[in-house]
Amino acid sequence: MVLADYTSPAGKLLNWYREHKRNLPFRENKDPYLIWISEIMLQQTRVDQMLPYYRRFVEAFPTVHDLANADQQEVLQLWEGLGYYSRARNLHAASKQIVDEYGGILPESKDELQKLKGIGPYTSAAISSIAFNHPNPVVDGNVERVLARFKGIEDDLRKQQTKKEIGQIAGQMISQEHPGDFNQAIMELGAMVCTPKNPQCNVCPLSADCVAFKTVRTDEVPYKSPAKKRPHHEIGIGIIHDENGNLLIAKRPDDAMLGGLWEFPGGKQKEEESIEETVTRELHEELGVHIDVEQPFMKLKHGYSHFTVNLHAYLCRIRSGNPEPKSSTEIKWVTVEELSNYPFPKANRKLTEALQNRLWI
Numbered sequence: 001m002v003l004a005d006y007t008s009p010a011g012k013l014l015n016w017y018r019e020h021k022r023n024l025p026f027r028e029n030k031d032p033y034l035i036w037i038s039e040i041m042l043q044q045t046r047v048d049q050m051l052p053y054y055r056r057f058v059e060a061f062p063t064v065h066d067l068a069n070a071d072q073q074e075v076l077q078l079w080e081g082l083g084y085y086s087r088a089r090n091l092h093a094a095s096k097q098i099v100d101e102y103g104g105i106l107p108e109s110k111d112e113l114q115k116l117k118g119i120g121p122y123t124s125a126a127i128s129s130i131a132f133n134h135p136n137p138v139v140d141g142n143v144e145r146v147l148a149r150f151k152g153i154e155d156d157l158r159k160q161q162t163k164k165e166i167g168q169i170a171g172q173m174i175s176q177e178h179p180g181d182f183n184q185a186i187m188e189l190g191a192m193v194c195t196p197k198n199p200q201c202n203v204c205p206l207s208a209d210c211v212a213f214k215t216v217r218t219d220e221v222p223y224k225s226p227a228k229k230r231p232h233h234e235i236g237i238g239i240i241h242d243e244n245g246n247l248l249i250a251k252r253p254d255d256a257m258l259g260g261l262w263e264f265p266g267g268k269q270k271e272e273e274s275i276e277e278t279v280t281r282e283l284h285e286e287l288g289v290h291i292d293v294e295q296p297f298m299k300l301k302h303g304y305s306h307f308t309v310n311l312h313a314y315l316c317r318i319r320s321g322n323p324e325p326k327s328s329t330e331i332k333w334v335t336v337e338e339l340s341n342y343p344f345p346k347a348n349r350k351l352t353e354a355l356q357n358r359l360w361i
């Protein structure tokens, strides 16, 4: 069924979308709350990766009131493994703002939406267009690729000027009648058809007007200059245990990276320091205790968006002093089984799982 003017690129795109869009739970209706949750979860995350999290999250918090009334630890636990945890903390904080300042109803306009924690230009455009039909274009990585190819833009995609140009093109192209569907359609096209490698131009609704396709340059456009190499750190971690097998964990400050999550204390190795010395120094700085490093427990590699680490975890005992949370917000002694009750970042979760599997005995 043809639902839009089939002659313009936007019309062709809309018709393609209505026929080929994936059935996703957050597309079933236009509930602004669900659209907001899905848009936040989709940042830096693929659809197939986020779907199980989305389902669990909205089952636990079906309304903005449920989310606002939840405990932050519960929210972080449901987010565990999805990464970029500030998204979860901001969602939680914004839900309280919506309840307290907007009577529990998400505002419609882009400007008002941007007053909520964690909502920037991209997410406000997505929510206002998809849930409220405001003609605000969204530009994510998929849209950049589609439009750069469609218009034959060869400039470096990392440059702000190129991004600005693509944003202007999206603004000119967007359907005024169906802006939400248009935005979803172009993102869907980028995810399903105009993929980074081997785009399927033969089934693309934009091929008749696509510069990169017509000039056989889909391999060259878009151009992105190489990313800077991520720095690497060696991290020493202390798994402190007492004579009863209890383990000491620390909660990261809310405003830090991975804020609100729990971890085994530790930190970066300094030059000319052995990794055992790092563990000893870090645990003294973070907890005010002197420790004995007993034995290596596990070594892990892990990559974050801006750096990579090798984590060297050691089993330790306190030789003297009473531990205090000097750089964390809270510390706790917990049993091995209780480690499951706390949200941990991915790499630390591997340590808790190894401990629970008794790999250390």
Ligand code: SF4
Residues within 6 Å of the ligand: 146, 149, 150, 193, 194, 195, 199, 200, 201, 204, 205, 206, 207, 208, 210, 211, 212, 213, 218
């Ligand atoms: S014709 Fe090919 S390169 Fe152009 S937008 Fe469609 S899939 Fe992308």
